[in-house]
Amino acid sequence: MSKQTKQIIFLKPVMKEVLWGGTRLRDDFHYDIPSDHTGECWAVSAHDHGDCEVATGAFKGQTLSGLWKNHREIFGNLEGNRFPLLIKIIDAKQDLSIQVHPDDEYAKLNENGSFGKTECWYILDCDKDASIVVGHNAKNKEEVKQMILEGRWNEFIRTIPIKKGDFFQINPGTVHAIKGGTLILETQQNSDITYRVYDYDRLTDGKPRELHIEKSIDVIEAPFEAESASSKRELVKSDCIDNETLVSCSYYTVEKQDIHGTAKLNQDKNFKIYSVIDGKGSIDGIAIKKGAHFILPHGYGEYCLEGNMSLICSY
Secondary structure, eight states, X not given: OOTTTSSOEEEEOEEEEEEEEESHHHHTTOXXXXXXXXXXEEEEOEETTEEOEEOSXXXXXXXXXXXXXXXXXXXXXXXXXXXXXXXXXXXXXXXXXXXXXOOHHHHHHHTTTOOOOOEEEEEEEEOTTOEEEEEEOOSSHHHHHXXXXXXXXXXXXXXXXXXXXXXXXXXXXXXXXXXXXXXXXXXXXXXXXXXXXXXXXXXXXXXXXXXXXXXXXXXXXXXXXXXXXXXXXXXXXXXXXXXXXXEEOSSOEEEEEXXXXXXXXXXXXXXXXXXXXXXXXEETTEEEETTOEEEEOTTOEEEEXXXXXXXXXXX
């Protein structure tokens, strides 16, 4: 591995203003935000709608999509015309619309060859009585259609209580919504395809936002089968690191690492993405703190995390 590619790639996040956003990306993470309605930090993204720039080092100023195109060796020469993952921090001050995502097959046919969207949520923080929408109560596809077209939302939507540290895998075809008072870290496929099923009849500039009823009915899985993400979480504790595997699916593996001391680890994947979600410390002597996001390239080898901090790692 060349000296140029054996370096940690720190990224500048892209901020998004949205109807339902707030100020916690500034208040909790100390990011510069464009307004008091900032809902999303695209922390590690090579998407056309938000392409992160490299903040330091030999690749400073280059975009992540540019690195993917021109320096594929950084990512273990993985195949594909798009960087596979997208990491966001989402500040929902108000409820998001009720949504569903297509899978790869449906998106390829109906959305100009886009990826579908499998995603997962780690609850960074939430209000005391916060809840989210995951799933629905319709018995079959016909009932899904009926309930949606008749606007029987209270009957249709499955709402569950949440607390800090909860984790949810959201597969394509799952009706879902983040509700107000929730701060989450989202790991997802690199896709921006979302079908809006219902938006509480809210208006933007005096008009309702676009809904995607037909496509939503097409892709919603029925009946909904709840899979308990919590039962699949695997925690391994040692003196300096508690490593918890949150999920492993065909698109990504996501781990939470709590560092308390000095932990030596090995980067043996195509690449590893890290987000510091609490505390501070260092990686190989470089200071990092809550809100930092970086990529360890292919072939990086052994690395040292030191301090008191919590990180989300995905690959």
